[in-house]
Amino acid sequence: MDGQPVIGRIHSLESFGTVDGPGIRFVTFLQGCPLRCRYCHNPDTWRQDAAVKYEWTPQQLLDEVLRYRSFIARGGVTLTGGEPLMQPAFCRQFFRLCRDAGLHTALDTAGSIANAETFSVLDYTDLVLLDIKALAADLCRKVCGSDGTSALRFLDEAEHRGVEVWIRHVVVPGLTDDDRLLDELVAFVRGYRVVSRIEWLPYHTMGVFKYASLGLPYPLEGVPSLAVERIREIRERYRNVFGER
Ligand code: SF4
Incomplete structure (x- = not known):
């Protein structure tokens, strides 16, 4: 099925990542994204045809990763993007x-492409960090331009295969910061036996400068970062939701 090695278009590398999965991880950011999340802090990864730092085969990337093997022995590797x-x-x-x-x-991943080819990545995936933007199709469209159906299909596929999933959800003031919506999301994902955690991510404005440098308008102009107290409250509220798994 795998045939000839393909060339990966890689935006950037991070050799000591600590926030994208368990332990210390070698994180690879791939170029290209079909979504346009209003809070995206990596708009430079969007265009598939943009110039990239590395064009490597899987083996070339692995060779780079193995230079850090002793550091990531108890962590691993993460593919992200884009x-x-x-x-x-x-x-x-x-x-x-x-x-x-x-x-x-x-x-x-945001699970934004759901088909046999993307599902086959799960053959060799230990953990999916699945970013659910919003459950309701209209809100999801407002957040990222897609109705979110494919993310849920990707979650179904992970469930079917028994691949562990951590859900990620960005909480944005005035957009997704709503207790009722958060409750609904928690109730929904608790129905999946493979989901073992939800990571609540506070919206922040650290990516604003990238929009300016790309000559793009900033979609959430004037929206403040989520308050530290608020994200603490949300994390506390749902702290034990998956405690039993
Ligand atoms: S899915 Fe990720 S990379 Fe793509 S637009 Fe959304 S936040 Fe940005």
């Missing part, structure tokens, strides 16, 4: 090599 599922063959081949090398594999 949307890594825009390069499914590369993700699949890279994760297969990582599995052979005994490395834990995490896929950080």
